[in-house]
Amino acid sequence: xxxxxxxxxxxxxxxxxxxxxxxxxxxxxxxxxxxxxxxxxxxxxxxxxxxxxxxxxxxxxxxxxxxxxxxxxxxxxxxxxxxxxxxxxxxxxxxxxxxxxxxxxxxxxxxxxxxxxxxxxxxxxxxxxxxxxxxxxxxxxxxxxxxxxxxxxxxxxxxxxxxxxxxxxxxxxxxxxxxxxxxxxxxxxxxxxxxxxxxxxxxxxxxxxxxxxxxxxxxxxxxxxxxxxxxxxxxxxxxxxxxxxxxxxxxxxxxxxxxxxxxxxxxxxxxxxxx
Amino acid sequence: xxxxxxxxxxxxxxxxxxxxxxxxxxxxxxxxxxxxxxxxxxxxxxxxxxxxxxxxxxxxxxxxxxxxxxxxxxxxxxxxxxxxxxxxxxxxxxxxxxxxxxxxxxxxxxxxxxxxxxxxxxxxxxxxxxxxxxxxxxxxxxxxxxxxxxxxxxxxxxxxxxxxxxxxxxxxxxxxxxxxxxxxxxxxxxxxxxxxxxxxxxxxxxxxxxxxxxxxxxxxxxxxxxxxxxxxxxxxxxxxxxxxxxxxxxxxxxxxxxxxxxxxxxxxxxxxxxxxxxxxxxxxxxxxxxxxxxxxxxxxxxxxxxxxxxxxxxxxxxxxxxxxxxxxxxxxxxxxxxxxxxxxxxxx
Numbered sequence: 001x002x003x004x005x006x007x008x009x010x011x012x013x014x015x016x017x018x019x020x021x022x023x024x025x026x027x028x029x030x031x032x033x034x035x036x037x038x039x040x041x042x043x044x045x046x047x048x049x050x051x052x053x054x055x056x057x058x059x060x061x062x063x064x065x066x067x068x069x070x071x072x073x074x075x076x077x078x079x080x081x082x083x084x085x086x087x088x089x090x091x092x093x094x095x096x097x098x099x100x101x102x103x104x105x106x107x108x109x110x111x112x113x114x115x116x117x118x119x120x121x122x123x124x125x126x127x128x129x130x131x132x133x134x135x136x137x138x139x140x141x142x143x144x145x146x147x148x149x150x151x152x153x154x155x156x157x158x159x160x161x162x163x164x165x166x167x168x169x170x171x172x173x174x175x176x177x178x179x180x181x182x183x184x185x186x187x188x189x190x191x192x193x194x195x196x197x198x199x200x201x202x203x204x205x206x207x208x209x210x211x212x213x214x215x216x217x218x219x220x221x222x223x224x225x226x227x228x229x230x231x232x233x234x235x236x237x238x239x240x241x242x243x244x245x246x247x248x249x250x251x252x253x254x255x256x257x258x259x260x261x262x263x264x265x266x267x268x269x270x271x272x273x274x275x
Numbered sequence: 276x277x278x279x280x281x282x283x284x285x286x287x288x289x290x291x292x293x294x295x296x297x298x299x300x301x302x303x304x305x306x307x308x309x310x311x312x313x314x315x316x317x318x319x320x321x322x323x324x325x326x327x328x329x330x331x332x333x334x335x336x337x338x339x340x341x342x343x344x345x346x347x348x349x350x351x352x353x354x355x356x357x358x359x360x361x362x363x364x365x366x367x368x369x370x371x372x373x374x375x376x377x378x379x380x381x382x383x384x385x386x387x388x389x390x391x392x393x394x395x396x397x398x399x400x401x402x403x404x405x406x407x408x409x410x411x412x413x414x415x416x417x418x419x420x421x422x423x424x425x426x427x428x429x430x431x432x433x434x435x436x437x438x439x440x441x442x443x444x445x446x447x448x449x450x451x452x453x454x455x456x457x458x459x460x461x462x463x464x465x466x467x468x469x470x471x472x473x474x475x476x477x478x479x480x481x482x483x484x485x486x487x488x489x490x491x492x493x494x495x496x497x498x499x500x501x502x503x504x505x506x507x508x509x510x511x512x513x514x515x516x517x518x519x520x521x522x523x524x525x526x527x528x529x530x531x532x533x534x535x536x537x538x539x540x541x542x543x544x545x546x547x548x549x550x551x552x553x554x555x556x557x558x559x560x561x562x563x564x565x566x567x568x569x570x571x572x573x574x575x576x577x578x579x580x581x582x583x584x585x586x587x588x589x590x591x592x593x594x595x596x597x598x599x600x601x602x603x604x605x606x607x608x609x610x611x612x613x614x615x616x617x618x619x620x621x622x623x
Contacts, residue, residue, distance in 0.1 A: 164361035167328050172375035172430055173349035182374075186365040 030248050034241035045242035053219040054227035055246065060135070061223060062203040065142045069199050070192070073150025080151075081158035095151045098144055106144040107212025110137055133215035138223065141209035146202045150195035157191040190265070194258065201254045205247060279304040279466045280325065280434055284334030287320050294320040296490040297334060302434070302468060307460050309477035310470045312487035313513070318470045321487070322436055325468065326353045338433060349379075354432030354465075358439045360423040362411035368422050369394050369407035375430035397425040400459070417448045428465070437469035441476060453480055474514050478502060486510050508620045511551045518557070518594045520550040521622065529619060532589040534566045537614050547622040554582060554595040556616040559604065565611025569594065571604045585610065 035042055045051065076095055080088060098106065112118050114131040124131060131137045165187060169179040185192075207225040214221040222230065224247050231240035280302040287295040295317040302308055310318040323329040325336060327348045336343040338351060362371050372394045376385055385393065398404055401421040411419055420440065427435060440456065441449040457480055460467055471477050477484045478498040486493040486501060486509075494506040505511035512519070520531065524544050528535040537550055562568050569587035576582075581603055584593040596612065604610050 164357050164359060165363060167326075168355065168357055168361040168426075169363075169374065169378070170348050171326055171328070171351075171353050171355045172378055172426070173352075174374070174378035175349075178378055182378075183363055186363075 027248055030241055030244050033237060034245040037238050041238050042242050042245075045236075045239035046246065048239065050219045050222070051227055051231075051239070051243055054222045054224050054243065057135070057138070057222065058204050058224040061138055061142050062200055064139050065146055065203045066196055066200055068143060069146055069150050070196060072147060073154060073195060073199075074188075074192070076151040077154035077158050080155050081161075082163055092155075095148055095155075098146075098148050103141075103145050103206065103208030104212055107141050107209040110140050110144075110209075110213050114140075132213055133217065133221055135221070137213035138210050138221065141213045142203050142206055145206050145209050146199045149199035149202060150192065153191045153195035153198070154188055157188055161187055190261075193261065197254050197258050201251055204250055277304055278302065278337075279306075279339065280468075281337040281340075282321070282325070282334070283337065285321065285324055285331050285336060286333035287317075287324060287329065288332050293490050295324070298487070298490075298492045299334075300485055300492060300495060302466060304466050305464045306482045307457075307467045307469075307480065309481035309484045310468060310487060311472070311474060311477040311484050311513075313472055315489075316487040317490040318472075318487050319438060320490075322438055322468065322470050325434065326355050326436055327351050328355075352430055352433045354427030354430055354435045356420070356423045356427050356435070356437045356440060358442055360411075360419045360443075362419060362423055362426070364411050367408050367410055368398070368403060368414070368425075371411070371422055372397055372407075372425045372429050374426060393429065394425075397429055400428070400463070401425045415448075416444045417452055420444065420452065424459075428463070432465065435465045435467040437467065439471060440469055441471075441473075456480065478514070486513065488513070505551075505618055508549060508551065508623060511618050511620070515553060516595060517551045517553050518592075520552060520590060520594075522548055522550045522619075524548045524619070529617075531567070531587075534589075536567045537617050537619075539619050542619050544619060544621055549620050549622050550614075551618045551620065552594075552614055553616070554597040556614060557594060557596040558613045558615055559583075559596065559598065560611035560613050562609045562611045565613050567612040567614065568609065569612065571606055571608045571610060573606065574598070574603050583610075585612065587612070 034045075076091070079085075080092055080095075111132055113120055114124060114137065115121050116125065116132070118132070129136075131140070165183050166179050169183045170176070174182065204223075205225060206223075207229070210223055211226055211229075214223065214226060216222055216226055216230065218230070224243055228240050228243045228247070231243065278301045282298060282300040282302075284297040284299055285295055286293070286297045298317070298321060310321060312318045320329065324331055325343075327343060327346070330344070338346060343351060363374065366374065373390050376390045376393060379385075394407065395404075398407055401424055403418060403421055403425065406414065406418065406422075411422065414422060420443075424437075441452060444452065453476065469480070478501075481498060483495060483497055484501050485495045488509045494501050494510045496504075501510060502514050505514065508519075511517055520536070522529040522531055522536065524530070524539050524542070524546060527538065527540050529537040529539045529548065529550050539548075567587060569585040571583050572586050572593055573584040574581055575584075577597075581598045583596045583598055583604060585596055586593050594612070598604075
């Protein structure tokens with residue numbers, strides 16, 4: 001099979017070249033650029049109060065978005081996978097909507113709804129609530145773009161599982177809540193975890209939607225991606241790349257966690273999927 | 276007569292489709308009852324209604340005299356073995372069996388040691404000793420079924436429900452498990468209802484068989500009663516093989532064209548009717564001695580017996596006839612036929 005071997009090498013080579021050029025190289029450059037002025041400059045850039053605030057805000061937003069998405073994602077996936085009802089296909093497409101809508105539009109919609117000139121603006125102002133140019137707006141925009149990740153992971157898995165396990169638990173006398181905790185959750189835990197990891201990575205990295213609603217108030221409403229852009233536009237290359245390297249690191253950690261879990265629990269995951 | 280489970284005119288609709296059209300059935304304590312019917316007959320629907328996994332649209336189901344709708348699933352205490360067993364794959368065999376005990380409210384929950392003892396007892400009962408630490412994916416089909424059975428028995432069920440208990444097993448294992456289940460039932464005496472589409476299984480295993488067709492109960496009775504005295508043409512055709520002969524009934528005789536073929540003495544039918552005859556109730560005879568005669572078209576082996584297909588004048592379909600140990604007729608030979616036993620129903 002000489003031709004087979006040749007084709008195989010060619011394809012592997014092609015894929016590797018592509019990955020190196022478009023993924024590994026840019027990622028490496030982020031770290032190289034961040035460290036061009038040395039370790040001291042890197043540390044100083046990250047110690048900047050605005051950058052620290054941006055890092056904190058990003059973590060807060062992700063920490064709020066993830067649990068909400070877990071609950072909403074499970075609820076949505078449950079409804080679609082386990083029940084038959086009118087408008088089910090519409091709900092399925094709605095879950096995908098954030099994937100097809102530009103994040104900028106998502107941000108603009110929230111400004112239109114909750115901004116000072118928006119539909120609910122005057123009411124919110126009279127109540128002393130600020131959504132746009134504040135944390136709630138950033139969380140809302142982040143939720144919009146990250147919602148599909150968990151539901152998308154869960155729906156096919158839950159559909160393949162069916163209802164029999166839950167029914168068995170109910171006939172054995174388990175309450176619905178216990179059934180969920182002891183049967184459903186263990187059954188879907190791996191897909192749920194993948195969904196959460198993906199959702200989290202996107203929540204921390206989202207730029208477009210957040211940029212529109214945040215107002216980019218330094219030290220207050222700038223998340224890490226926004227802070228990077230601000231720094232870069234102000235020709236503070238080292239600082240921009242320092243923050244960027246941190247964001248990239250978060251992505252790499254997410255990837256490493258996913259790979260580690262897959263390796264550590266390979267047998268268990270295979271057993272779950274085999275059914 | 277005491278009754279463990281009383282089903283009164285249970286009805287269930289799915290959209291416009293009536294899956295169950297008012298079925299009434301009383302199940303006695305300790306009996307092993309088969310719900311038999313083709314797919315779509317409503318047998319699984321009825322099983323799910325008993326289990327409380329679905330609700331009746333009409334009628335009611337009484338457990339020891341209490342309406343099921345008033346009972347929570349926990350209080351119904353129905354031990355259900357699902358078709359694909361639905362074992363919890365993240366729990367070991369022991370964990371699966373203990374599930375129902377651990378799910379009880381704290382006040383009624385047995386102690387850890389007690390649960391452990393009960394699990395061991397049940398695994399002994401279903402002969403899964405030594406496998407308590409295995410996961411369901413590490414068990415064979417037969418072992419999974421027994422694990423599912425032990426899990427259902429753990430809650431000390433009022434009624435044990437089995438949904439196609441042998442459906443997912445291969446033929447050899449199925450046969451062994453049938454005998455084993457019969458034995459287990461004899462020992463434990465649980466009121467048991469199982470669903471099957473396999474008439475051999477139902478007749479061999481059950482104390483009584485309830486035959487369902489298109490959402491209606493056709494007949495309930497002991498295996499002998501339903502087999503030997505089918506109440507409807509459907510039951511006759513569904514339980515074992517049968518030949519259907521369109522006949523004309525007059526003067527206490529069933530006629531095919533101008534030949535009287537069967538003495539229909541205990542019937543008040545007259546006019547067009549169908550005579551159902553099982554292959555073993557047709558006896559070969561000399562062509563000139565019998566009123567029903569035909570030509571042998573084919574002789575083939577049918578398990579332990581041989582079966583001839585005989586074309587009879589006046590009948591569109593060939594008759595299946597079992598041949599005993601005697602000499603098999605040759606193809607093309609003219610033979611006579613005698614009907615030793617038959618069931619007569621009004622023409623459908």
